[in-house]
Amino acid sequence: MMPPLPPTVDIGALARYLDGTASPEDRADIEAWIGSHAARGAAVTTLQTAWDTDAQRLGAPYDVDAAWSRFETRHGGRKRSGRWNLPMRPRSSLP
Numbered sequence: 001m002m003p004p005l006p007p008t009v010d011i012g013a014l015a016r017y018l019d020g021t022a023s024p025e026d027r028a029d030i031e032a033w034i035g036s037h038a039a040r041g042a043a044v045t046t047l048q049t050a051w052d053t054d055a056q057r058l059g060a061p062y063d064v065d066a067a068w069s070r071f072e073t074r075h076g077g078r079k080r081s082g083r084w085n086l087p088m089r090p091r092s093s094l095p
Contacts, residue, residue, distance in 0.1 A: 012065070013026040013029060
């Protein structure tokens with residue numbers, strides 16, 4: 001099981017890392033994050049395999065920023081901070 005993402009992981013940078021469009025700075029940050037925990041290498045390898053399979057199925061590379069913009073438009077979400085900051089529902093509200 002993948003360890004929880006620390007609050008400093010930029011999910012957009014991770015997505016760009018997976019699709020090969022990360023800047024050198026983002027790549028270095030993500031590789032440092034991967035190297036900071038033994039299980040992350042295996043988890044990212046699994047994500048990379050799934051990402052590549054899906055990209056082949058869709059026949060085009062991902063545009064992370066455009067996808068996020070579409071998501072925000074459709075769901076009326078706040079502008080992202082570049083960090084993982086989804087609201088959590090209390091357990092009592094789960095079905």
